[in-house]
Amino acid sequence: MPALAASAGDRPEGLDGHPLTCTASEVAAAIEGMMRHATAMEAEGNYVDSHGQSEIGLEQLRERAVARTEAAVPAPWTDRLPELAARPLDGDTAGAVIA
Numbered sequence: 001m002p003a004l005a006a007s008a009g010d011r012p013e014g015l016d017g018h019p020l021t022c023t024a025s026e027v028a029a030a031i032e033g034m035m036r037h038a039t040a041m042e043a044e045g046n047y048v049d050s051h052g053q054s055e056i057g058l059e060q061l062r063e064r065a066v067a068r069t070e071a072a073v074p075a076p077w078t079d080r081l082p083e084l085a086a087r088p089l090d091g092d093t094a095g096a097v098i099a
Helices: 024-036 055-063 078-085 091-098
Strands: none
Touching: none
16 A cells, blocks of 8 residues: 655654555545644645546556446437536526436
8 A cells, every 4th residue: 555645754654653554545534634633744745636536546546457338328418518518507407407
């Protein structure tokens, strides 16, 4: 498991000075705890892809087989995407689009 990088010398350390190793689902909690508690430790960086997925989680994909899915059938409203993108949706409008 990758360790959470922090600028506390040459090695990543947790709040108690021990190396901090966490899974992808624990990264956000580890960073939040590090920032909310009285500590001089600072995160060197937060690396995410365009959808907010942590880089640590993406590294694990190399170790797993990714299943292929069949081609998705487009939703019935996809031909209206330009119209929908041109104006904000409210609750009444969303109900009309789905119907």
